[in-house]
Amino acid sequence: MGYAIYCRISRDSAGGGDGVSNQQQECQKYADQHSLVVDHVYTDNDVSAFSGTTRPEFQRMLNNLDAGKHDGIITWHVDRLYRRTVELERIVNLVEKTGIEVRTLRAGNLDLNTANGRMAARMGAIIANFEVDHQIERMMLSQQSRAVEGRFRGGFVPYGYKVGNSPGSLVIIPEQAAIVREMARRILDSEPVISISKDLNRRGIPTQNGKQWRTSTVRRTLMKPSVAGLSVHHGKIVGTAQWEPIIEEEDWRAVVAILSDPARRTQQGNVKRWQGAGVYRCGKCGGTMITKKSRAKYGSGRNYLCGKCAGVSRNLDKVDDVVDSVILGYLDMPRNQLRVANREETEGEDLGKLMEERRHLDERRSRLGTLFASGAIDEDQLVVGTRDLKQRIDKLNGRISEVRKVSPMVDLVLAGDELQQRWRDMSPDIRGEVIDELVTVTILPTKSRSVFDRESVRVEWK
Ligand SMILES: [Zn+2]
Known part of the structure; x- marks a missing residue:
């Protein structure tokens, strides 16, 4: 030995x-x-x-x-x-x-x-x-000064740009910039985010990471101040960046206003009024569902109907009830919340890690108390330590709420007791996005038209 x-x-x-x-x-x-x-x-x-x-x-x-x-x-x-x-x-x-x-x-x-x-x-x-x-403080200070100077401070390069030759600079990638402008225009035209992400995937256009677009990626790409040539630090715009904007600031602000409203209730244009329209699938032909008025008196008096073969139709509210209970039941469990948080990659901000870090800091804060009680540290050390930790926890909370703004799913995960209420407050449009990210809903053909069978709504996890 x-x-x-x-x-x-x-x-x-x-x-x-x-x-x-x-x-x-x-x-x-x-x-x-x-x-x-x-x-x-x-x-x-x-x-x-x-x-x-x-x-x-x-x-x-x-x-x-x-x-x-x-x-x-x-x-x-x-x-x-x-x-x-x-x-x-x-x-x-x-x-x-x-x-x-x-x-x-x-x-x-x-x-x-x-x-x-x-x-x-x-x-x-x-x-x-x-x-x-x-x-860490020193690192943050240097990041802040770079941000104030309008230089790119490293980390995740926003879609539409690549890192330039001179330090802290970004250069536009024309093909990607065209996609950013297209997405912005479509949002301003009231197109649902989900139909934009699906269209980009259909056209075979990859994201920055070479992956498929998700609604959250579309949102995040567009909500980055950097695409409007603005420099950010800790979620706050601190100045004009040194790189070229892809979208004019005015347009960008309009896009952000639309995207950051979780209850986009505007009923004009193409904004969806029913969460399953264009999201739920037909069990007969695989087409997507549209909605149609029905004779039923239940709820909204509408049915989901296959937009392709018209061979499957089901009461809209009853189907939505089934789907809602599955989604909310899932998101209500802490284990699943962490799973969702972990798979929601948010540019430069890993929510799972942020939550983990906050837990770690909370633990450290309580450990300081124990050390003080046991006499291992004196009062001054306790005060300084607690103050430092509090500052860092505050900063973390700020970052977590930034992530929350961008992703409806994260917002749900963090809703706690207000989960049901949050879900109801979201527009059908956004509920549809969340459903589409988590599950595939298929409405199966049934023999009986009069009795609603819960089993005929198949919900599979993605
Ligand atoms: Zn069909």
């Missing part, structure tokens, strides 16, 4: 003198000097200590240590090993359980077997947390 060397490269060490190969050499030298046998080197390559990415080799090392395969760890500095108090606690537990040794080249040996040693290590981890916070 021998020691495990653990190396980790992170953004803050890039360019510094402690790249992975350097870390490894130094650790090996240390081992030789202290006559320690090294039997494995674990290396993780994450971008930032805060990125939250799991470090696979770190996990593997802990498992092997737990299984008694090594005598201890040699690492360059404790900050290679852990940045978060949770990670430290795992190591503390391991030391208590197996009596392994943790040797660091830059911070001495961590004596995690004594209360004093653990306290020192914990303080170190708390300070490291603050350091990461400040790195």
